[in-house]
Amino acid sequence: MTLDIQTISTQAAQNVAVQLGVKCQQVLVKNFGVNDIWVGIDADATKTDGMARIPSDTAQVIGSNINSVWPGMTFDTLYVYSDEAETDSVEIQPVQW
DSSP: OOOOOOEEEBTTEEEEEEEEEEEEEEEEEESSSSOEEEESSSOOTTTTTEEEEOOTTTTEEEEEOOOOOOOTOOOOEEEEEEOOOEEEEEEEEEEEE
16 A cells, blocks of 8 residues: 655646546645745635645644535545645645545
C-alpha cells in the first residue's frame, strides 16, 4: 500500500484544480509555502466566499459533512488559490473516502 499524496505548486491569483483520484469526504492540506492559501471544493468558490484560509506553515483538514445522510456529499477535485506563485508548496492527501 502506498500513500496517495500530491505535492502541487500554486499560481498567482488563480485557482489550481487538483484531481484527487478518489471521491473524498476529507483531505489533509499542508501549506509549506510562505504565503497563505485558500482551499475549496467548489469550482466557483473564491477566497472570500466558499474557501478556507490556510496560513503559511499550517495544515488543515478540509471536508464535506461526514455525518450527512446523503452519500453524495463527496468531492474529487480540490481548488487551491494563492495570491503568489510558489513551487511545490502545498501537499494534499485524501484521508477519508
